[in-house]
Amino acid sequence: MKSIQHKWWKIAGVIILVYVIAGGFLFDVPAFPVIQQSIRNVYFHVGMWFGMIFILLISLGYSIRFLLYRVPEDDMRALSAVRTGLLFGTLGLLTGMIWAKFTWGAFWVNDPKLNGAAVGMLVYLAYMVLRGSVDEEDKRGRLAAVYNIFAFVLFFVFIMIIPRMAAASIHPGTDGNPALSVGDLAPEMRKVFFPAMAGWFIMAWWLYSLLYRSTRIDHKISELKNN
Amino acid sequence: MTEGKIMVVALLLVIIFLGITAFLFYLEKRIRVSETKLKKLEEEKNRDKES
Numbered sequence: 001m002k003s004i005q006h007k008w009w010k011i012a013g014v015i016i017l018v019y020v021i022a023g024g025f026l027f028d029v030p031a032f033p034v035i036q037q038s039i040r041n042v043y044f045h046v047g048m049w050f051g052m053i054f055i056l057l058i059s060l061g062y063s064i065r066f067l068l069y070r071v072p073e074d075d076m077r078a079l080s081a082v083r084t085g086l087l088f089g090t091l092g093l094l095t096g097m098i099w100a101k102f103t104w105g106a107f108w109v110n111d112p113k114l115n116g117a118a119v120g121m122l123v124y125l126a127y128m129v130l131r132g133s134v135d136e137e138d139k140r141g142r143l144a145a146v147y148n149i150f151a152f153v154l155f156f157v158f159i160m161i162i163p164r165m166a167a168a169s170i171h172p173g174t175d176g177n178p179a180l181s182v183g184d185l186a187p188e189m190r191k192v193f194f195p196a197m198a199g200w201f202i203m204a205w206w207l208y209s210l211l212y213r214s215t216r217i218d219h220k221i222s223e224l225k226n227n
Numbered sequence: 228m229t230e231g232k233i234m235v236v237a238l239l240l241v242i243i244f245l246g247i248t249a250f251l252f253y254l255e256k257r258i259r260v261s262e263t264k265l266k267k268l269e270e271e272k273n274r275d276k277e278s
Contacts, residue, residue: 010252014245018241018244021240021241021244022237022238024237025233025236025237025240026233026237207251210251210255213262217258220265224265224272
């Protein structure tokens with residue numbers, strides 16, 4: 001438990017992100033038609049989305065662990081991770097919408113990748129609704145954990161598989177490993193892109209840990225009251 | 228990149244980001260205080276039960 005409270009990795013994350021924000025705006029980027037300087041959004045928009053997938057994977061892990069060992073803390077961890085994921089997902093959608101407005105001409109276009117992402121977010125909003133509808137704690141934990149496993153699979157299908165099966169998408173990255181494959185990202189942008197991903201992962205983990213600890217305090221207070 | 232004043236934009240965003248980060252560290256400190264308080268309360272309660 002002590003390791004989560006250590007400060008050094010948070011400070012490292014902050015330094016990385018300061019570098020990413022400064023470098024992301026100041027370093028030279030290749031000029032392509034239409035996209036132009038807006039390519040800099042790749043450090044932030046993709047960062048939000050990768051951060052979300054990372055923290056949702058953490059959530060999936062704790063949900064499986066909860067089903068195996070039935071420790072209430074694992075359920076709280078899964079819940080906190082989904083909440084963090086929803087924050088990152090919302091920010092990812094918003095940054096993407098602004099980008100879309102200035103490159104595709106509209107905030108939202110009817111596209112398999114975009115609609116898949118929206119439906120995927122709804123799947124996780126339903127997780128929150130499901131939790132709200134069950135009062136008994138252990139039952140809620142089990143139901144939520146089972147649904148969370150299902151939600152991750154569904155989410156994966158909506159954002160990774162269906163867009164790849166669709167005939168065409170205006171959104172880049174519908175095959176291979178988006179932004180990671182050779183040729184996807186200009187070499188000079190890598191020196192900001194990879195630190196950006198690391199920084200946003202650290203930020204996601206930090207926010208999740210704060211959320212989890214406050215949730216646990218809340219839970220302990222009600223436990224003390226009831227005994 | 229010398230003609231525009233993008234430097235100002237980057238600097239402002241860094242400052243805002245650092246401000247939010249400082250707030251997060253402060254929040255973490257507050258959470259830690261609550262955790263230790265709660266731990267003490269729990270220990271007291273357990274001692275009461277035993278005695």
